[in-house]
Amino acid sequence: xxxxxxxxxxxxxxxxxxxxxxxxxxxxxxxxxxxxxxxxxxxxxxxxxxxxxxxxxxxxxxxxxxxxxxxxxxxxxxxxxxxxxxxxxxxxxxxxxxxxxxxxxxxxxxxxxxxxxxxxxxxxxxxxxxxxxxxxxxxxxxxxxxxxxxxxxxxxxxxxxxxxxxxxxxxxxxxxxxxxxxxxxxxxxxxxxxxxxxxxxxxxxxxxxxxxxxxxxxxxxxxxxxxxxxxxxxxxxxxxxxxxxxxxxxxxxxxxxxxxxxxxxxxxxxxxxxxxxxxxxxxxxxxxxxxxxxxxxxxxxxxxxxxxxxxxxxxxxxxxxxxxxxxxxxxxxxxxxxxxxxxxxxxxxxxxxxxxxxxxxxxxxxxxxxxxxxxxxxxxxxxxxxxxxxxxxxxxxxxxxxxxxxxxxxxxxxxxxxxxxxxxxxxxxxxxxxxxxxxxxxxxxxxxxxxxxxxxxxxxxxxxxxxxxxxxxxxxxxxxxxxxxxxxxxxxxxxxxxxxxxxxxxxxxxxxxxxxxxxxxxxxxxxxxxxxxxxxxxxxxxxxxxxxxxxxxxxxxxxxxxxxxxxxxxxxxxxxxxxxxxxxxxxxxxxxxxxxxxxxxxxxxxxxxxxxxxxxxxxxxxxxxxxxxxxxxxxxxxxxxxxxxxxxxxxxxxxxxxxxxxxxxxxxxxxxxxxxxxxxxxxxxxxxxxxxxxxxxxxxx
Ligand code: HEC
Numbered sequence: 001x002x003x004x005x006x007x008x009x010x011x012x013x014x015x016x017x018x019x020x021x022x023x024x025x026x027x028x029x030x031x032x033x034x035x036x037x038x039x040x041x042x043x044x045x046x047x048x049x050x051x052x053x054x055x056x057x058x059x060x061x062x063x064x065x066x067x068x069x070x071x072x073x074x075x076x077x078x079x080x081x082x083x084x085x086x087x088x089x090x091x092x093x094x095x096x097x098x099x100x101x102x103x104x105x106x107x108x109x110x111x112x113x114x115x116x117x118x119x120x121x122x123x124x125x126x127x128x129x130x131x132x133x134x135x136x137x138x139x140x141x142x143x144x145x146x147x148x149x150x151x152x153x154x155x156x157x158x159x160x161x162x163x164x165x166x167x168x169x170x171x172x173x174x175x176x177x178x179x180x181x182x183x184x185x186x187x188x189x190x191x192x193x194x195x196x197x198x199x200x201x202x203x204x205x206x207x208x209x210x211x212x213x214x215x216x217x218x219x220x221x222x223x224x225x226x227x228x229x230x231x232x233x234x235x236x237x238x239x240x241x242x243x244x245x246x247x248x249x250x251x252x253x254x255x256x257x258x259x260x261x262x263x264x265x266x267x268x269x270x271x272x273x274x275x276x277x278x279x280x281x282x283x284x285x286x287x288x289x290x291x292x293x294x295x296x297x298x299x300x301x302x303x304x305x306x307x308x309x310x311x312x313x314x315x316x317x318x319x320x321x322x323x324x325x326x327x328x329x330x331x332x333x334x335x336x337x338x339x340x341x342x343x344x345x346x347x348x349x350x351x352x353x354x355x356x357x358x359x360x361x362x363x364x365x366x367x368x369x370x371x372x373x374x375x376x377x378x379x380x381x382x383x384x385x386x387x388x389x390x391x392x393x394x395x396x397x398x399x400x401x402x403x404x405x406x407x408x409x410x411x412x413x414x415x416x417x418x419x420x421x422x423x424x425x426x427x428x429x430x431x432x433x434x435x436x437x438x439x440x441x442x443x444x445x446x447x448x449x450x451x452x453x454x455x456x457x458x459x460x461x462x463x464x465x466x467x468x469x470x471x472x473x474x475x476x477x478x479x480x481x482x483x484x485x486x487x488x489x490x491x492x493x494x495x496x497x498x499x500x501x502x503x504x505x506x507x508x509x510x511x512x513x514x515x516x517x518x519x520x521x522x523x524x525x526x527x528x529x530x531x532x533x534x535x536x537x538x539x540x541x542x543x544x545x546x547x548x549x550x551x552x553x554x555x556x557x558x559x560x561x562x563x564x565x566x567x568x569x570x571x572x573x574x575x576x577x578x579x580x581x582x583x584x585x586x587x588x589x590x591x592x593x594x595x596x597x598x599x600x601x602x603x604x605x606x607x608x609x610x611x612x613x614x615x616x617x618x619x620x621x622x623x624x625x626x627x628x629x630x631x632x633x634x635x636x637x638x639x640x641x642x643x644x645x646x647x648x649x650x651x652x653x654x655x656x657x658x659x660x661x662x663x664x665x666x667x668x669x670x671x672x673x674x675x676x677x678x679x680x681x682x683x684x685x686x687x688x689x690x691x692x693x694x695x696x697x698x699x700x701x
Contacts, residue, residue: 128174192271362420416467495508
């Protein structure tokens with residue numbers, strides 16, 4: 001029912017009033033009813049702050065599970081569930097969508113876009129999806145194979161579906177679309193494989209394509225698709241590696257200011273991280289790692305701010321952006337706040353793009369500071385790995401990744417799920433661009449050999465950091481002993497909610513970080529919690545299920561990863577799922593191959609397999625740790641790796657890039673790694689990818 005007809009009906013029968021504000025539109029996404037969560041970050045300002053306060057510091061001890069729903073998944077769950085008028089809409093792995101009764105947990109409908117399993121090979125960071133969008137009577141989802149689909153909110157049936165990408169290129173969609181003034185905004189990912197980034201708008205009613213904004217130029221000469229690319233082109237040399245697409249993908253964050261009618265867009269990293277290979281003539285390489293403000297009516301650029309000129313470390317600016325009013329030196333300012341991967345927390349004037357302040361929120365050694373006059377980071381030279389290995393902080397996972405942060409207007413703090421990492425970037429002297437695989441210019445074979453898959457990180461590699469955006473300083477911090485962090489929720493009940501990778505949902509006091517409540521749910525959590533109310537009762541919901549880039553390769557799974565959707569309320573008495581152990585029947589066969597063949601296998605493994613099965617074959621277990629495979633798997637190696645018998649489950653054939661002999665070399669390398677790790681003892685085998693703790697002063701910053 002549209003708002004208009006509802007108002008007319010409401011005059012006749014009062015029962016309609018609860019539907020009056022529910023139909024998602026500009027007004028409800030800007031100023032939602034307290035009980036609803038209809039937009040990815042709750043409102044267009046993406047603060048992830050709820051005014052609900054029934055669950056507060058006094059009552060939180062009574063919080064308990066109300067219901068849980070098994071999602072039938074074993075890989076990463078990153079979505080923010082949306083709640084509109086008592087119905088919850090969310091996405092799971094492989095871009096599947098569920099609608100659930102938010103009070104009872106009863107499944108209302110499900111939609112499977114049938115993404116082909118082979119597409120899993122194009123996903124840098126697991127087959128995740130971060131959520132759906134709502135507008136009027138529809139639900140919108142972007143799929144891993146690049147479609148944008150509109151579903152009927154009541155039935156889950158397809159209303160329209162459009163292909164937003166070239167299906168012959170390794171583009172993927174994992175981010176949540178947003179809807180602004182009747183236009184569905186969607187971007188895509190794939191920069192590590194070599195694609196050209198863009199985002200665009202589609203008519204919410206019909207799916208008609210309205211405009212597209214490319215974030216990098218497509219060539220050195222000739223006509224450009226839109227005028228902004230003339231600005232961008234001046235920052236690229238003519239000998240840039242155009243064939244790689246150059247990257248700049250828009251794979252996650254958007255925010256919108258309806259008053260200014262500005263859509264904010266976070267732009268990602270380069271294709272070919274190594275800047276000397278990518279852009280031998282130098283240049284800032286716009287609009288990589290930038291925040292763009294565009295007019296959503298026509299897709300024209302109003303301002304841009306580049307966080308990391310000539311980015312070379314996977315320093316995306318696709319991280320969550322929060323819009324707020326801050327009182328800065330006595331002056332109320334409309335700001336945009338972002339903690340991009342590069343380690344600096346930015347406060348920008350969102351009307352003009354002017355830099356107000358920037359300070360590092362994690363240890364940073366690639367730049368000493370951001371110059372407030374020029375708005376540019378001042379590089380130290382310690383981040384230069386274009387010719388030799390260099391230890392750089394933050395690493396490619398960033399100081400903060402996709403895990404949404406939250407802002408409480410009550411405390412004035414931003415709560416950031418931070419990553420504290422030091423990472424050796426190795427240039428690949430033999431790099432060759434291969435459009436069917438990974439293309440960063442990094443030598444992961446050298447990286448794997450130098451670490452044997454063991455992560456070198458600062459102690460407590462992830463933390464929940466409360467940050468004062470005006471004073472630009474840390475207020476409090478909670479350390480975690482895990483490589484996987486989780487999204488955050490702030491509420492007017494003076495609470496911060498966050499999950500942990502060992503399966504707890506935790507409530508902290510927003511001013512001090514004091515831990516006030518937690519419950520073990522048996523499955524690791526990285527998705528952000530939300531809160532909503534139905535009939536005067538407040539609930540908190542979260543998805544549990546590990547994965548994503550860090551979860552798939554850097555954090556060994558300690559319990560089985562059967563996904564769950566969980567909803568809590570005061571007095572909830574449901575039994576949480578209990579943790580299930582992961583037991584594998586391990587078999588380590590022998591190999592007759594020469595040391596040279598094994599070395600060749602290691603090189604190939606790190607080009608084609610390590611991004612999912614882990615550096616040095618030390619996988620996390622979300623995607624199998626090949627050192628712990630069974631006799632059956634080893635005897636079917638060729639059928640799995642070349643014939644693609646597990647393709648439907650996301651393990652595609654690699655016959656297009658590996659010969660039979662090369663596949664055997666990769667097998668021999670995996671066997672060698674398994675033998676090495678079993679000789680350390682089974683306990684170490686389980687924990688081989690654990691972090692080795694480096695004191696923060698190891699690098700003099
Ligand atoms: C894009 C991610 C991805 C990449 C890249 C990838 N795999 Fe896989 N692989 C998977 C997934 C997912 C599974 C689990 C499939 C299932 O559930 O049965 C898997 C399973 C396997 C298995 C079965 C393991 C077991 O114990 O069950 C083997 C063997 C394997 N992969 C080998 C390789 C090799 C060799 C390469 C590189 C040439 C490779 N994979 C690259 C995702 C990937």
